Amino acid sequence: MQRFEGRVALVTAGAQGIGAAVVRRFAAEGGSVVITDLQEDKIGELATEIGDQAIGVRTDVTSRADVDAAVAAAVERFGRLDVVVNNAGGCIVTSVPEDTTDEDWHRQLDLTLVGASRCIQAALPHLVESRGNVVTISSVNGLAAFGNVEYSAAKAGQIAMTLNYASRYGKLGVRFNVVAPGTIRTPNWDNQLDTLEKFKALYPLGRIGEPEDIAAAVAFLASDDASWITGHTLPVEGGVLTGPGMVNLSPSGPFKKEY
Template sequence: MLRFEGKVALVTAGAQGIGEAVARRIAAEGGSVVVTDLQEDRIKALAAELGDALAVRLDVTVRDEVDAAVAAAVERFGRLDVLVNNAGGCIVSTVPEDTSDSEWHRQLDLTLVGAARCIQASLPHLVQTRGNVVTISSVNGLAAFGNLEYAAAKAGQIAMTQNFAARYGGMGVRFNVVAPGTINTPNWDNQPDTLEKFKALYPLGRVGRPEDIAAAVAFLASDDASWITGHTLPVEGGVLTGPGLLDLTPTGPFRKDY
C-alpha cells in the first residue's frame, strides 16, 4: 500500500523505538518523512536510510525549535500532511505525595505542552492540506497503572485531542490518539526481567512491539480513517480488559518498575 504517496509527515522523537517504527512505516507506504529528535546522529542515519526524508534536531520544550522544525519541513517538501506527536516520557521518579512543583512542570512541559506546541506550529499547514495529527499517549492516561504525573500528562493529551478535533473538524483537520501498553523499546534494555514479568498482565501473552504502534498510527493518519477524529485507540494487547489488571496494587509491578 502507498497510502502516503505525495504526503509529508513530521514525527517527533523519531530516533528509536515507536518514533523510528512510525517513520519507517510511513516511508514504506510512500510518504516523505521529517524525523526529529535530540539524537542528531541517529536521525541523520535514519533519514539517509529512508531516502526522501529530512532529519531535524528538535527539543519540543523549546518553542523556537518547534517552529523551526515545522518551517524546515515545509521549506524542504512544500507541505505538511501529518504530525505524529511521539515525544514525551516519564521523567518523575518520586512518589506522588513528594513530587515538587518543578517536577510537575517538567513532566507536563515535555509530554503535554510539547505536543501542544507541535500542533500549534503545524496547524496552519495542516489546514491547507486537510491533514491530521496522531498523538502517542498511553494506557496510563486511561487507567490507574501508577506514575501519576506521567499519567496525568498522557490523559491531558487525550482531552486536548478531543478539543482540537471538535474545533478544527470543520476545516477538515483530524486529531486522534494511539494509547500503547508496554512496548519493547530501548528504554527497557536494562530491565529484561521486568518485561518478562509484564507478559503475564497481557491476555495476548506478550508486550508490544514498536511496529504494533506504527501500524495503528499509519491507519489513523491515512485516508482509511478519513471519518475518524477525536478518537483514542488503545493498542495494548488486552491489558485494559484482562485479568492481569485486577492484580495491580499501588505497590505492584507497574507502580514499582514502570
C-alpha cells in the same frame, strides 16, 4: 500499500523506538518524513537509511523556536505538511506523588503535554491547507491507574487536548486522534529485560508490544482509511485494559484445562 504517496509527515522523537517504527512505516507507504529528535547521530542514521524521502531536524519540543524551525524545515524541503505524529515525551518523574515538587510537575507537563500542543500550534496553518491530521502517542496510563501520577496526568491531558482540537478544527477538515500503547519493547527497557519479561503475564495476548504494532495503528489513523475518525483514542495494548489478564499472575494460571 502507498497510502502516503505525495504526503509529508513530521514525527517527534522519531530516531528510535516507536518513533523510528512510525518513520519507517510512513516511508514504506510512500510518504516523505521529517524526523525530529534530540539525538542528532541517530537522526542522521535513520534519515540516511530512508534516503531522499527523509530529512532530520534536531528538535527539543520544550522549545517553541525549535518546533517552529522543524515545521518550517518540513515545508521548505517538501512544500507541504500533512501529518504530525506527537511521539515525544516520557516518564521523567519517578518519585512517589507526595514527594513530587512543582518543578517535577512542570518538567513532565512541559515535555509531554505542552510539547505536543506546541507542535500542533506550529503545524496547524499547514494542516488546514492540506486537510491533514495529527496522531498523538499517549498511553494506557492516561486511561487507567498504572502509577506514575505525573506522567499519567500528562498522558490523560493529551487525550483531553485531542478531543478539544478535534471538535474545534473538524469543520476545517483537520483530524486529531490518539494511540494509547501498553508496554512496548523500546530501548528504554534495555536495562530492565527481566521486568519486561514478567510484564507479559499482565497481557491477555501473552506478549509485550513491539514498536511496529504502534506504527501500524498510527498509519491507519493518519491515512484516508480513517477519514471519518476524529477525536478517537485507540488503545493498542494487548488487552491489558480488559483486566482479566491479571489472572495470569495466579500460580495456577488462567486455565484448569489444557488447550
